[in-house]
Amino acid sequence: MTEMPEAGINSPNADTGSPQAGKSRTDLTFIAVLTVLMAVLAAVYHSQYRFSFFEFLPYGLFWVAVCFGGYVYRRWREAQAIFKQYADADFREQPQSGIGTWKWDIVTDTLEWSDEVYQIFGVVKGRFLPSYQEFLKLVHPEDRFYVQEIVATSLRENTPYAIDHRIVTPAGDVRIVSEQGSVSFQDGRPVSMMGVATDATERKQTETELRDRFSLLQSLIDAIPIPVYHKDQNGIYEGCNKAFEDFARASKEEIIGKTMYDFLPPEFAGPQDNMDKALFRQGGVQTYEKTILTSDGEKHNVMYHKAALLKPDGSPAGLIGTILDISERKRMEVALKESEQRFRNIAQSASDWFWETDRDHRFSFLSDRVKDMLGVPAHIVLGKTRKEIVSEEQQESDPEKWQRHFDDLENHRPFRDLVYVFSSDGKEEHHIRINGVPVFNENGEFRGYQGTGTDITGQKRVEEALRESEERHRDFAADVAHELRTPLAVLRTHLDNLNDTKEVQSLRQDVD
Structure with missing residues (x-):
């Protein structure tokens, strides 16, 4: 880019032999002559009218101000001319590829484009004569009024502008141009505009693709039924999904830019903040359960899953996390434990015992009562089928009964009052009566049997x-x-x- 020398008094770059330097010496000589003449006139007036020095001083100061004020103004106008000269030279020598410069003479309605602008607009230099109206013809019809309004506002208010708009080249290609411009005024009227133009088509396409991908990603995140959020390294929320909005009882606009201290009391937010800081120090992932207080004052048991986000240099950039509300699961676990305890109490106090078999009819569960009733530990029977624990003599003594029972098992039918003799050591015999019902999962698949057993040895005796x-x-x-x-x-x-x-x-x- 062409370097522009400074213009003005005592300019270190001014050439003493240049026309500007000659003009400067002429002006100073003229001012000195006038000053001497002013001094002579003052002496004459003093001798005739007896003006004192202090009476003459205001007129002298006014004279000095006028002389040097005019000198400074002329130097300023010369500096402006030099600036324009080098600006025009810089405009013509624009070397950056893909970025062009333009100048619009508003008075003559002529445009001067650099070679890059011709390339951006897809026109041939020499065949296309740029003007404001010809420029507007290249602007996309849907953007033309918008561009005119922006330019008119800049001319009216003397403000620079920066816009992106579409153009249609003579070949029919649609491109996106990024423009910046500023206006120059003279005597209160706009006389010219200068600016730069950049082919932003690829950048805009990339931005559109990124925006579409972000929109798709945000839609996918919003579809996740559990709260998802991400923060920067200072703990400030940068984004979240719809489930997190519902969980926080706040909109996304109310969440982004805030910290957890804006939603939780210090006694709840402090430990959470410490966990985040520990994650930033250690990196990796973090999983833990916590009881939190929501903005509506309700306590929730939640499971946090967090992962640290890192910058290319390995320093922490933030974190992404999910919150799984396990309050209902906790309540169900408590209810299940209470139900299991009731079941154990009933099983211990009942005269019967409870049993379960799997899909292969092997015993998978026996209540502790079976040991008290039959004198045999549960592990002796677990893993075996009923056919394996009933002697062959019994099965052969009443084959019809046992065939009906095995048919019931194979066809997953309930059965009642099946009586047989059980002996763990071959000596002490127990007469047992059992009832059973088949168990199926939510898909209708057979899972086994559940039932009760009763020792009827005393009754048999x-x-x-x-x-x-x-x-x-x-x-x-x-x-x-x-x-x-x-x-x-x-x-x-x-x-x-x-x-x-x-x-x-x-x-x-x-x-x-």
């Missing part, structure tokens, strides 16, 4: 004792009847030999 007692009573009654019937039969025979008297007939009836 009572039934056996009753049966034996009944048989003994039945045998005794038969024996007594037999013993009674024998003498009565002899007596009847003798009576048949007697005369058939009324007394005998009466006795016969009594015997019968």
